[in-house]
Amino acid sequence: GAVVSQHPSWVICKSGTSVKIECRSLDFQATTMFWYRQFPKQSLMLMATSNEGSKATYEQGVEKDKFLINHASLTLSTLTVTSAHPEDSSFYICSAPGGGSQPQHFGDGTRLSIL
């Protein structure tokens, strides 16, 4: 079935570092992908919709200059957390619509820890 690969699965880095997270659709094409953030013991919050070949659409309150999204091909979307700070520490997870019995396919998520 459709699979979404996300990596890295875990990142620990110093404050001020920029971190890039990749989300790939392995056996299907995705013109849109979605990025969510989940703080401990909280729900998944939609951050933005990644659109292939055009600008991402950000949800209200999400800083587009802080969370850079690039969707340069039909199988790859990247989220870059720029100048990360401890408050950016969270679980980031992507998804892509793949049709079939599961309209959304989630990646395994990336746990980001900023020291």
Place this chain on the structure above:
Amino acid sequence: GENVEQHPSTLSVQEGDSAVIKCTYSDSASNYFPWYKQELGKRPQLIIDIRSNVGEKKDQRIAVTLNKTAKHFSLHITETQPEDSAVYFCAATPSSNTGKLIFGQGTTLQVKP
């Protein structure tokens, strides 16, 4: 925009009992309502979903009901087992986009042996 409210936040039941989790949504044009089970540190796993043209759907011990008029939907788990213990999320797809999901706050279900 769409807003999804989920209750209760925690639910503890004895093994074999039923569990019910309820969600309400605000966008009357929402048309897709999935339920996810998430274990700690893992991706959400789809357990059942329902579309707005259906009132009820069942899959073995799991069922979902949808009341479009009242804009609420519920997850029912019968004959609960300890392995059902996890965090459950409801979600809705707003009318503006058929892909993105707006999640409820989550329910931590504990099934006591």
